[in-house]
Amino acid sequence: MLEGGVPLPEDPSPGLAHPAAGVTSSLFPPVSPTGTQLLLCQSHERCGDQFYDPRQYCCYDDAVVPLGRTRKCGNCTFRVCFEQCCPWLVNRPQESFVVKVKGQNCYSAPSLDDRVCGR
Known part of the structure; x- marks a missing residue:
């Protein structure tokens, strides 16, 4: 049968x-x-002691979060699965953060993809 x-x-x-x-x-x-x-048979990633589907979620700060999750970075909003909030180290107190693509070094030279954010 x-x-x-x-x-x-x-x-x-x-x-x-x-x-x-x-x-x-x-x-x-x-x-x-x-x-x-x-x-x-399915693509899964590990975040701490949890598995997740990377097509729908990512691991952020040791927690599984949806791909669309956002957080504040100064006066900007960044997508935690794709971007990171970095301190701005130039003597410009009004511009205290920069959003960079996830995986880039926060202290690398500014790029065209960076977004400078005020407090």
Whole structure:
């Protein structure tokens, strides 16, 4: 017999239904659809002791957050999954922060992608 295009193993005991047929018995314990085989087929990242789907979430400050999560950086808003808030080290007290692309060194030379933010 085929179940979803895959041949089922022979039933070792006549009269007992196979679990793939929707009936379970003590000989055939239920199989969880979230078993390790399913996890290995999907792209997941780890954040602390949690796994997450990087297509929907990111790890920020040791917490799993949605990709659209934002935070304040001075008077700017930055996207925590894609940007970072860095201190502005130039003698300009009115411009005390800069938003840089995540992964860039906060202390690297300014680039065209940077956004300078006031207090």
